[in-house]
Amino acid sequence: MKKYTFTEKKDTRSGFGAGMHELGQQNPNVVALCADLVGSLKLEPFIKENPDRFIQCGISEANMIGVSAGLTIGGKIPFATTFANFATGRVYDQIRQSVAYSNKNVKICASHAGLTLGEDGATHQILEDLGMMKMLPGMTVINPCDYNQTKAATIAIADHEGPVYLRFGRPVIPVFTAADQKFEIGKAWMVNEGTDVSIFATGHMVWEAIQAGEQLEAEGINAEIINIHTIKPLDEEAVLKSVEKTGCVVTAEEHNRIGGLGDSIAQVLVKNKLVPQEYVAVNDSFGESGTPTQLMEKYGLTAKDIVAAAKRAIERK
Amino acid sequence: MEIEQLEKVASQVRRDIVRMVHSCQSGHPGGSLGCTDLLVALYFERMMLNEQDGKPVFDMNGTGEDLFFLSNGHISPVWYSTLARRGYFPVEELATFRKLDSRLQGHPTTHEHLEGIRIASGSLGQGLSVALGAAMSKKLNKDKGIIYVLMGDGEQQEGQVWEAASFAPHHEVDNLIAFIDLNGQQIDGPTVKVMNNRDLGKKYEAFGWEVISIEEGNDMAAILKGLYEAKSRLGHGRPILVLLHTGMGFGVDFMMGSHKWHGVAPNDEQLAAALGQLEETLGDY
Numbered sequence: 001m002k003k004y005t006f007t008e009k010k011d012t013r014s015g016f017g018a019g020m021h022e023l024g025q026q027n028p029n030v031v032a033l034c035a036d037l038v039g040s041l042k043l044e045p046f047i048k049e050n051p052d053r054f055i056q057c058g059i060s061e062a063n064m065i066g067v068s069a070g071l072t073i074g075g076k077i078p079f080a081t082t083f084a085n086f087a088t089g090r091v092y093d094q095i096r097q098s099v100a101y102s103n104k105n106v107k108i109c110a111s112h113a114g115l116t117l118g119e120d121g122a123t124h125q126i127l128e129d130l131g132m133m134k135m136l137p138g139m140t141v142i143n144p145c146d147y148n149q150t151k152a153a154t155i156a157i158a159d160h161e162g163p164v165y166l167r168f169g170r171p172v173i174p175v176f177t178a179a180d181q182k183f184e185i186g187k188a189w190m191v192n193e194g195t196d197v198s199i200f201a202t203g204h205m206v207w208e209a210i211q212a213g214e215q216l217e218a219e220g221i222n223a224e225i226i227n228i229h230t231i232k233p234l235d236e237e238a239v240l241k242s243v244e245k246t247g248c249v250v251t252a253e254e255h256n257r258i259g260g261l262g263d264s265i266a267q268v269l270v271k272n273k274l275v276p277q278e279y280v281a282v283n284d285s286f287g288e289s290g291t292p293t294q295l296m297e298k299y300g301l302t303a304k305d306i307v308a309a310a311k312r313a314i315e316r317k
Numbered sequence: 318m319e320i321e322q323l324e325k326v327a328s329q330v331r332r333d334i335v336r337m338v339h340s341c342q343s344g345h346p347g348g349s350l351g352c353t354d355l356l357v358a359l360y361f362e363r364m365m366l367n368e369q370d371g372k373p374v375f376d377m378n379g380t381g382e383d384l385f386f387l388s389n390g391h392i393s394p395v396w397y398s399t400l401a402r403r404g405y406f407p408v409e410e411l412a413t414f415r416k417l418d419s420r421l422q423g424h425p426t427t428h429e430h431l432e433g434i435r436i437a438s439g440s441l442g443q444g445l446s447v448a449l450g451a452a453m454s455k456k457l458n459k460d461k462g463i464i465y466v467l468m469g470d471g472e473q474q475e476g477q478v479w480e481a482a483s484f485a486p487h488h489e490v491d492n493l494i495a496f497i498d499l500n501g502q503q504i505d506g507p508t509v510k511v512m513n514n515r516d517l518g519k520k521y522e523a524f525g526w527e528v529i530s531i532e533e534g535n536d537m538a539a540i541l542k543g544l545y546e547a548k549s550r551l552g553h554g555r556p557i558l559v560l561l562h563t564g565m566g567f568g569v570d571f572m573m574g575s576h577k578w579h580g581v582a583p584n585d586e587q588l589a590a591a592l593g594q595l596e597e598t599l600g601d602y
Binding site: 057065103104 | 379436437439443446449477481488
């Protein structure tokens, strides 16, 4: 098992803020919009240096999406930011008509996704956003795994023409990917090559998958771990290549098991190569209040759960 | 263009509208007929449009020109006809309205790359927000072009409209003129009965807009005067709202003033009766 170490823990939303700071200096067309959550989205450095390219929208997310769509007419690259719940479910029709169907170059950047938002509870913990966004034709859906990758993804999507949903989170987690990485949209990242089971993980679950890989190794199981940071377009080639080798699959995501990464992978398997698949995901329920660690344990989203799922998958081969 | 010429264009646009809706036996003639005079006045007289050899040249960014957005996308027939008659695309294409493989979808879209359309609309309440974004884009680009956006009065019942109404004065978007088509009708009946908007002028004023009224929204001279006045008030830190009083179905006597023709197509006899009231001035498509 390839060794992954870290010297610090950081939140992925700060990676977004750092990416925006850099974009503000590099790309004069980048405009940031926010619906009264500037601090949570870590936008202060961007706003300080580019006050004329920041648009405060107040608590009016629907209008923010429409204004973003309009800004693209004239060549601006709007980054519309708020919590993932308010960036997707609340404004689904606005995204559908004014952004996706109209093919506007809007970047919807969503923080506090999933259970790890924590104590605020289920009203704010969206677990359906990946599903909603990936169903929109033409939408690119990205869920990076740590601070460095989120920063790199933020910078990369500015150069990608078309609508993007970028999802990140609130808790501090290990920073284990390279600071100087180049983010390639739609290209899965091989975390560890293995032969016994393919673990496809996204977002915060990638670090859990690495820990699971180490535990499995101690038990003599050689897990292949792949970071699917781009849910759509899915790197089908990487999925199939891995499955050819391992013959069974675990998918891990901080999302409802319905409509997320697991279902995207399952579609590839059903069409191309039938192998056993086990889901590590929220089992079609809402979340609740608690610390991120407590919630991930209660809802079955830890390294331990991935280990158990891997064993089940191997047994079903 | 002289008023008489503009009225001739409007008569042809009205013929196009009823013929398009009749041909596919669906679509929205009422609001389209009511807003014909405004769209003709804008596209044939008041808007600054990028042109080459007397024909408009369309590109998505619309740099240096005025832009128009239709928020109440169901009145697409009047927009399609006006764009075609202005030279954005061949008038023959009007015959494809709402038919399979057409660029003239039931509601306007960018998906089929129809010249003149910059955003999809139809799901109501979104156009003002989009127009505000386009207006701010122009400001960031130091582009002097003006943004025009038309909404329905029934559409004012959508919550997003009021998010946008708060946003515009706060950000001093003063390169934008918004219209509300006050025809007093929506699908289920008169607007005052379905969901009374009460005094929209006072509401927008309270939100910080400058509000003017065009009482005769189907009179070309009154529209031109109103547009001139609206434009003269731009650039002073406030967005402009024009309350445009129109008659739904204007120009066809049996369609006028009733919500019944909001989204109903005429049959063969009704088409003949309607065309008998509208002079063919530029040649039918």
